Amino acid sequence: MKKLLLACLNILLATAVNAQIGYQVGDLASDFNLKNVDGKNVSLASYKNAKGYIVVFTCNTCPVSKAYETRVEALSKMYAVKGYPVVAINTNDPVASPGDTYEKMQERAKEKGFSFAYLLDPDHVYTKKYGAQRTPHVFVLQKTAKGNEVAYIGAIDNDQQEANAQRDNYVQNAVNQLLKGEKPALTSTKAIGCTIKWKKEVSK
Template identity: 35%
Template sequence: MKAKVLAVLLVAMALGPAWALKPGDSLPESVANVKMKGVDGKEVTLKELMGPKGLLVIFSCNHCPWVKAWQARMVALGNEYSQKGVGVVAVNSNDVTAYPDDDMEHMIAQAKEHGYRFPYVMDATSDVARAFGATRTPEAFLFDAQGKLVYHGAIDDNAEKPQEVKKTYLADALAAVVAGKPVPVAETKALGCSIKFRQAK
């Protein structure tokens, strides 16, 4: 029995955290200054990317069907609000050894193809995702100007059918942050592929 419990714990550690930051939590200091290489070849940190209105961190990747379904909307929001005082970054935390389609070469191609006008960076240890408690791609974390989490969850309520979206969670949260107003919905269930965590060291 002890062996089975240990095996379950080891699998859980490999998969990543079973919790996530909650609204009101701060940007995790443990990873705020971690340098992550982007598709432009430059290294950036989350602290550097914080904008005067806040910071949007979206855990993403290249191969996930959920990312592909939401990608146009995700990129449109990122491009729009990066011009409105919100720092925006897409973070790929997947293990590229196990999933070669998520390597930097494919990241560069994806950012170019879909017109990313914000950083798309590699979380080379998966530690940034672990610090956030992120488990899905895509999974959004929006912080306000004070570095407090005000929205966590999905892009909207319909990945597959954009024309049938009724709840634009992330768009509403971004608009509220820029306007200095309370976010209407602070948390939703993140839907997507599981993050393919690198082995914790």
């Protein structure tokens, strides 16, 4: 009986730990310093006049990420001038996903005319730190006196294939409310997309 109780307790503890992986709404997100497709390193601090950030964990190869590229670009055009630049981070290991090499990222950015930074996270350091699970997975950050506070986590909208003109634009709504000095009414949704292609652990 004691063994059974201990096993149940371990399962509950593991579930609780897994549920808390990555940032939650209200947490302060750490900055990063990652290589952009133009060869220069970019951090959140690079955007001196930012009021916040739209951080999009994405990749080259996921069909869902590809379906959202135009909308991510639209977010960049819409909000960079208002103080909320888009910063995209490629989550995928290029060995596990050859279409996600740095060179392929450069090709994709040029082909699609990205106006936003597209950064490489080669060892998944910030993918794991933020808690991104899918591509795309968005974290809207608000710049505060305390630091970059997570204001929204989840999907861009509820329309993967851009087929619904009446879709709920979660990220747009969140940023618009922040720009008005309000907290987002909806702070989290489920990110729908491809699983991240993690680097294989080298056995010792």
